[in-house]
């Protein structure tokens with residue numbers, strides 16, 4: 314009885330240690346998570362940038378400047394990821410800054426997602 318409960322405690326402790334290790338090793342540089350990027354896009358970006366990234370979201374008409382068309386492959390050819398990332402983190406009138414709402418890895422994921430619009 315006692316031995317059993319000790320063993321299960323050891324197992325729970327081991328699993329806990331493993332999950333800690335997992336979060337330590339989840340670092341930027343790993344492959345972008347497109348599914349996560351899609352979720353973030355739909356929640357925070359779609360209203361301006363549009364369902365398929367054409368810059369025709371429901372809110373786009375109210376903006377002082379229309380967002381770019383991300384389904385045009387030429388668009389990303391001229392823009393390195395670092396520049397795109399900077400806009401998402403810092404914002405660019407009339408686009409708000411997402412620094413407080415997105416982690417660095419979230420920004421990478423959502424950028425990978427918008428870049429995929431031009432590949433369809």
Ligand code: HEC
Pocket residue numbers: 353354357358359360361362372376378379380381397398400401405406407408409411423424427
């Ligand atoms: C309030 C509307 C709005 C929201 C919400 C918004 N954007 Fe934007 N975004 C814009 C506009 C307008 C521009 C163009 C700004 C310019 O060219 O000066 C832009 C520019 C960008 C750019 C820079 C490239 C370009 O088009 O010049 C990226 C990348 C981008 N947005 C990604 C995102 C992502 C990712 C999200 C969600 C996390 C998001 N945006 C949310 C309106 C928005």
